Amino acid sequence: PAAFAQKYSPDWTSLKAHTVPNWFEDAKFGIFIHWGLYSVPAWAPPSGELGKVDMSRWFYQNAYAEWYLNSIRLKDSPSYKHHVETYGADFDYYRFGQAFEQQNRAWKPQNWASLFKDAGARYVVLTTKHHDGYTLWPSKVPNPKRPQGGINSPRDLVGDLTKAVRGAGLHMGLYYSGGLDWTFETRPIATMGDLRTTAPQTEEYARYADAHWRELIRLYQPSVLWNDIGYPKLGKPEALFADYYNAVPEGVINNRFSVEYSDFTTPEYAKYDKITPKKWESCRGLGFSFGYNQVEGPEHVIAPEALIELLVDIVSKNGNLLLNIGPKPDGTISEIQLNRLNALGAWLKTNGDGIFGSRPWVRPSAKTTAGGDVRFTKKGDALYAFLLGRAAGPSTVVGLTLAPGSTVRLSGGRSVAWKKTGDGTTFELPANSPAAGPVALSITPAPAA
Numbered sequence: 001p002a003a004f005a006q007k008y009s010p011d012w013t014s015l016k017a018h019t020v021p022n023w024f025e026d027a028k029f030g031i032f033i034h035w036g037l038y039s040v041p042a043w044a045p046p047s048g049e050l051g052k053v054d055m056s057r058w059f060y061q062n063a064y065a066e067w068y069l070n071s072i073r074l075k076d077s078p079s080y081k082h083h084v085e086t087y088g089a090d091f092d093y094y095r096f097g098q099a100f101e102q103q104n105r106a107w108k109p110q111n112w113a114s115l116f117k118d119a120g121a122r123y124v125v126l127t128t129k130h131h132d133g134y135t136l137w138p139s140k141v142p143n144p145k146r147p148q149g150g151i152n153s154p155r156d157l158v159g160d161l162t163k164a165v166r167g168a169g170l171h172m173g174l175y176y177s178g179g180l181d182w183t184f185e186t187r188p189i190a191t192m193g194d195l196r197t198t199a200p201q202t203e204e205y206a207r208y209a210d211a212h213w214r215e216l217i218r219l220y221q222p223s224v225l226w227n228d229i230g231y232p233k234l235g236k237p238e239a240l241f242a243d244y245y246n247a248v249p250e251g252v253i254n255n256r257f258s259v260e261y262s263d264f265t266t267p268e269y270a271k272y273d274k275i276t277p278k279k280w281e282s283c284r285g286l287g288f289s290f291g292y293n294q295v296e297g298p299e300h301v302i303a304p305e306a307l308i309e310l311l312v313d314i315v316s317k318n319g320n321l322l323l324n325i326g327p328k329p330d331g332t333i334s335e336i337q338l339n340r341l342n343a344l345g346a347w348l349k350t351n352g353d354g355i356f357g358s359r360p361w362v363r364p365s366a367k368t369t370a371g372g373d374v375r376f377t378k379k380g381d382a383l384y385a386f387l388l389g390r391a392a393g394p395s396t397v398v399g400l401t402l403a404p405g406s407t408v409r410l411s412g413g414r415s416v417a418w419k420k421t422g423d424g425t426t427f428e429l430p431a432n433s434p435a436a437g438p439v440a441l442s443i444t445p446a447p448a449a
């Protein structure tokens with residue numbers, strides 16, 4: 001029998017032959033899930049978005065609820081105060097494992113799969129091990145720091161969700177905290193310097209992380225390797241990457257393995273302001289946290305309109321949006337998070353044609369003479385123009401020139417009258433845009449520039 005095509009070899013030249021597969025370019029919208037022991041306390045001070053809080057204070061009032069273990073190790077943090085009041089000073093963080101394992105027995109993964117499908121997501125990325133070292137699958141790889149165990153989920157949460165997500169026709173990706181593991185390094189992180197010095201670099205840890213990634217690839221053949229916050233220098237990622245691509249040719253690898261090579265970059269609570277040739281994916285929570293934070297309210301969570309506009313802006317510049325959901329220990333999802341997913345899903349149901357499968361145009365944006373924002377995407381022979389901010393009535397897009405006889409339609413098919421003006425093109429939009437979110441116009445043929 002023909003030998004299995006071992007197309008990739010463990011060197012950067014060979015790996016660079018890998019191209020980003022169409023499914024990832026077309027997908028545009030994925031759901032990130034942070035679920036684990038931290039979902040039990042589910043508490044963090046909503047101090048602000050990453051990037052908007054001074055890094056000298058970030059770790060002391062960490063808005064990331066999934067950093068609960070580190071936060072309670074900083075005795076002058078609000079989280080430590082909350083922990084003492086709620087659980088007592090001697091309550092060890094890993095005891096949350098009992099509640100997490102008890103409560104997630106009720107979880108039905110197919111509920112998440114249909115929720116994410118209805119929201120318009122095309123892929124899902126689940127935490128398999130976050131910084132606290134707890135694995136969401138019953139790993140057979142022993143943790144040398146935990147001979148007594150208690151660090152692996154008895155239920156195969158990773159496998160159960162992978163099966164349900166693929167059953168719903170979505171791609172499944174896996175997140176793994178390669179750079180931090182607080183069962184190997186227990187010193188608290190109070191500064192960016194501590195981040196670096198507490199990243200385990202022993203041969204023992206490198207073997208552990210490599211064995212984990214290889215076990216995950218063998219068991220689940222993930223479509224995304226979403227490593228986080230770096231990788232041990234002794235981890236030999238190029239060998240892992242070659243074996244991964246040979247096992248999953250349509251797989252993609254992110255840029256957090258502490259090496260130059262990646263299929264895509266990963267700005268966090270950030271996005272690029274222009275089209276970049278390199279594929280990228282912007283990740284963020286709905287509020288300031290990835291793990292469920294019971295304290296977060298509407299004042300901390302992105303508004304539905306802003307969320308839809310965020311997706312359109314990212315797609316116009318060659319990015320994907322990886323939008324995070326933080327579930328409760330029993331797998332239920334808070335009302336406010338459901339509300340935002342449903343708003344996005346409703347808009348995409350009507351206006352998704354210019355999003356999914358699209359590619360950036362020659363330029364990502366324009367303005368209207370009324371000062372409104374416009375974003376562009378291209379698909380086939382159509383240009384899509386998204387008029388942000390409840391555009392209605394006659395709207396003139398500056399600098400846009402259509403070929404005579406071009407057809408302009410609203411999503412849903414209704415035709416739109418247009419005329420060339422000195423500034424650009426004026427479109428006769430309906431007097432009021434029914435649903436929340438941008439008005440999407442399809443223009444055929446697409447203007448050359």
Ligand SMILES: C[C@@H]1N[C@H](CNC(=O)Cc2c[nH]c3ccccc23)[C@@H](O)[C@H](O)[C@@H]1O
Nearest residue numbers: 064066228229230255256266267268283290
């Ligand atoms: C998705 C979130 N990632 C956080 C780590 N973030 C970073 O390391 C910041 C970062 C942004 N872009 C990068 C590129 C390479 C390495 C790190 C980063 C984690 O600390 C959070 O808990 C959460 O899992």
